[in-house]
Amino acid sequence: KDNDVLIEKLETQHDIDKEEVVMLLALKDPSKLYQAADRVRRKYVGDDVHLRGLIEFSNYCNNTCFYCGLRGPNRTIKRYRMEPEEIIQCAKYGAAAGLKTIVLQSGEDKYFKINTLCKIIEEIKKLDIAVTLSIGELSTKDYAELKKAGADRYLLRIETTNKELYQKLHPGMSYENRVRCLMDLRELGYEVGTGSLVGLPGQTLEMLADDLIFFKKIDADMLGIGPFIPCENTPLEREKGGNVEIVLKMLALSRLLLPDINIPATTALAVKDKAGYIKGLKCGANVIMPNIGIDEYKKLYKLYPGKVPDNPSEAVNSLENIKKLILSQNRTIGKDKGYRKKILN
Numbered sequence: 001k002d003n004d005v006l007i008e009k010l011e012t013q014h015d016i017d018k019e020e021v022v023m024l025l026a027l028k029d030p031s032k033l034y035q036a037a038d039r040v041r042r043k044y045v046g047d048d049v050h051l052r053g054l055i056e057f058s059n060y061c062n063n064t065c066f067y068c069g070l071r072g073p074n075r076t077i078k079r080y081r082m083e084p085e086e087i088i089q090c091a092k093y094g095a096a097a098g099l100k101t102i103v104l105q106s107g108e109d110k111y112f113k114i115n116t117l118c119k120i121i122e123e124i125k126k127l128d129i130a131v132t133l134s135i136g137e138l139s140t141k142d143y144a145e146l147k148k149a150g151a152d153r154y155l156l157r158i159e160t161t162n163k164e165l166y167q168k169l170h171p172g173m174s175y176e177n178r179v180r181c182l183m184d185l186r187e188l189g190y191e192v193g194t195g196s197l198v199g200l201p202g203q204t205l206e207m208l209a210d211d212l213i214f215f216k217k218i219d220a221d222m223l224g225i226g227p228f229i230p231c232e233n234t235p236l237e238r239e240k241g242g243n244v245e246i247v248l249k250m251l252a253l254s255r256l257l258l259p260d261i262n263i264p265a266t267t268a269l270a271v272k273d274k275a276g277y278i279k280g281l282k283c284g285a286n287v288i289m290p291n292i293g294i295d296e297y298k299k300l301y302k303l304y305p306g307k308v309p310d311n312p313s314e315a316v317n318s319l320e321n322i323k324k325l326i327l328s329q330n331r332t333i334g335k336d337k338g339y340r341k342k343i344l345n
């Protein structure tokens, strides 16, 4: 059938136009799409699953994104900042547990001076591990200084490439500046991760197809794609959440379009669906991000509900749970830093 031909073309040429992407996103039975993505994943990045140890070091945020529980105006959550020494201790713990990448994530908190962040990065780099930052939109100069201090990668989701939807959900922010950040990061030599939220109110399959075309165009090194999960005390609290199957189709299409990149099975996917990590790993994903922060703070980093149960060691994204899960799927745990294995171009 037509769709089979499309999938085959994608699997061999890794290219496709927008209308065709929309057709595949609408597939009634996506099993062949998933299988093709799984083959391409295996061929290009192998069976290794790379672990990226996540440290959520501050939940203060100046932004007001409609979907996010950390938005500035949300007065119902208790705010925290970790001390630089605490952040470094967590990184040391992660390194001792065998992790080769640490991800430092926070809300857009102006409290931390770039200089302070640089010192933290320099300390962590002494552990001979990769450092990924996920701290939002900054100036070109700040990105340059963080890179000089040793940061290797940066995560900044575009969230949606539909400008109108973007502006509606991000008051006071601009789509152009977000793209400027991604271009700066690339120019400065970071490995660049971006991605989108799936199931935002008003988002269509055409918009998701545009997201994928954008990812291909900017040649993203990493793509984090997860379902939107409505969060209490945000403007979108009563909206419907994203659909797991569409997230899986987005992962599979990402793998087919950009065969050699890193694609996480996201925490939001695992929160939305008990088998989310496993499903993601079978649809093209090759990365998982265990949370290696401090339990007391994990509860407060509430982007969306369901992330942290009463007992944080039972969290889906605890290091122990994730290691077991990977081995149960006959996959291996990556032992190197897990940079993008550039094969094409």
Ligand code: 5AD
Binding pocket: 067, 068, 069, 157, 159, 196, 197, 226, 227, 228, 229, 230, 231, 268, 303, 304
């Ligand atoms: N549901 C799912 N993901 C969310 N994020 C923020 N809020 C939510 C939510 N309600 C995601 C955004 C952001 C990342 C750190 O968390 O895509 O880039």
